[in-house]
Amino acid sequence: MTEQALAKYVYCVVAAGQRPSLEGLMGVDPAFGLEVVTHGGVSAVVSDVRLEEFGAEALKRNLEDLEWLERTALAHNAVLARALACEAVVPLRLCTIFSDEAHVRDMLERERDYFLESLERLRGHAEWSVKVLADPRKIEARERGPALTAGAEGAPGHEFFARKKNERLIRDEARAMVEAAAQTTHARLREEAAAAVLLRPQHPDVSRRSGEMVLNGAYLVERSRAAAFEAVTQELAERHRRISLDLEVSGPWAPYNFVAARQGAT
Amino acid sequence: MGAVQLRRRQAGGDMSDRGARLTTQRDIDLVEILDRALGAGIVITGDVTLSLADVDLVYLSLRLVVGSVPTIRGEPADEVHTLAAGAVDPR
Numbered sequence: 001m002t003e004q005a006l007a008k009y010v011y012c013v014v015a016a017g018q019r020p021s022l023e024g025l026m027g028v029d030p031a032f033g034l035e036v037v038t039h040g041g042v043s044a045v046v047s048d049v050r051l052e053e054f055g056a057e058a059l060k061r062n063l064e065d066l067e068w069l070e071r072t073a074l075a076h077n078a079v080l081a082r083a084l085a086c087e088a089v090v091p092l093r094l095c096t097i098f099s100d101e102a103h104v105r106d107m108l109e110r111e112r113d114y115f116l117e118s119l120e121r122l123r124g125h126a127e128w129s130v131k132v133l134a135d136p137r138k139i140e141a142r143e144r145g146p147a148l149t150a151g152a153e154g155a156p157g158h159e160f161f162a163r164k165k166n167e168r169l170i171r172d173e174a175r176a177m178v179e180a181a182a183q184t185t186h187a188r189l190r191e192e193a194a195a196a197v198l199l200r201p202q203h204p205d206v207s208r209r210s211g212e213m214v215l216n217g218a219y220l221v222e223r224s225r226a227a228a229f230e231a232v233t234q235e236l237a238e239r240h241r242r243i244s245l246d247l248e249v250s251g252p253w254a255p256y257n258f259v260a261a262r263q264g265a266t
Numbered sequence: 267m268g269a270v271q272l273r274r275r276q277a278g279g280d281m282s283d284r285g286a287r288l289t290t291q292r293d294i295d296l297v298e299i300l301d302r303a304l305g306a307g308i309v310i311t312g313d314v315t316l317s318l319a320d321v322d323l324v325y326l327s328l329r330l331v332v333g334s335v336p337t338i339r340g341e342p343a344d345e346v347h348t349l350a351a352g353a354v355d356p357r
Contacts, residue, residue: 007314056314069304070296077299093307097314107310118308129298202297256302 008037008098009049011079011091012254013108013115016043018086025082028075029053037101039108042115045083046104054097063095080254088123090115091254118259125220127258128251130189130233131202132182132215138244139174181245182215185236192229193219197257211246218257226252 009028014020022034027047037044052058062068076094083089098104108115190196201213221229230249237247 010310010312051314054314069300073296073299073303076303080303091302091307093309094303095312096310097312099313103313107312111310199301202301250298253302256306259306259308 005051006048007051007054008046008101008104009054010096010098010104010107011045011047011076012083013090013092013119014043014045014083014086015088015116015119016041018043018088020045020079020083020086020089022079022082025078026075027079028072030075034079037104037108039105040112042108042112042119044104044108045079046101049097054095059095059097077254080256084126084252084254088119088125089254090118090122090259091256122220122255122258124223125194125255125258126223126226126252127255128193128219128221128226128229128233128249129253130185130215130217130219131213131248132185132240133211133246133248134178134181134214135211135244135246136171136174136178138211139178140170142244144170177243178214178245181240181243185215185240185247186217188232188236189217189219189229192225192232193221195220195258199257214245220255220258221251223252 011034016038019036022036022045025034026032027034027049029047029049031050032048034045034047037046053062062072073094080089080091098107186196186198197218199216199218201216219229233247233249237249240247
């Protein structure tokens, strides 16, 4: 087991000849800048990392350290954000590391067809995130007004049960309305996108936005049509606001969610 | 399962490992980034990297800590594939 001092961390792959501007940017190991390794028509954006920090054993420890993970993920994403200036970029998962440049070249050779196909498919596109958040209490309160009046017409003895039934009705209606809004939002955005994917909603604890995430969508949008996509999100946001739903948009992102799950050989 | 314990050091030092929660706007953005950098992106095994199972376990634990719930692979990826295959072709 000969432990070298350094290894190559790979961020993403772009077409050979495309050169993201990487000036002034450091890698996940801030001691090293970024380089491009080109082989067989594709280029990998890489940087050196010290094995004492990024070797298998150290990595296992560090990945469990949220601060380390935060630093590394931010640096990783910063490179991807720059690479977005290229016609197309295939993002690699965090902490994809090879022992040296020769192994990076081997990987590029092995995965060449996949990278070329993906770069072709993703050319001129970027990913956008759209989330819809619902505060059930606000929505139920909106629905409650007219429904309660209807319930009050019942006989006094049945008032309690009528109210309970009413509450359930209100909850169901609010839920149905929210789900319908999420579905139509996704359907509408999908029309504007080259591809779309539904991600699992994030938990309220992390969203910290008041409310429940009822839509967590990722959309692959042609960059030339980004303005049109944003206009549609604006229009949807306004419509949602009227029914107490919040819509959040972020992007452009590197198309992380639009590269097919794949596991290369070791 | 559950062998990974994510730690977050707090400036105040009063936060227990288990109770660590991400709560600021910066953390929200971070979750967006982690969901992508750790939960998406093409998975290729490097020769130095941990086994994929180890990374997946970290991501799973992270989801428990930050409360974020998307999966790494599975149906979404399949959907990406079918949607992308049909839709990106120039029409």
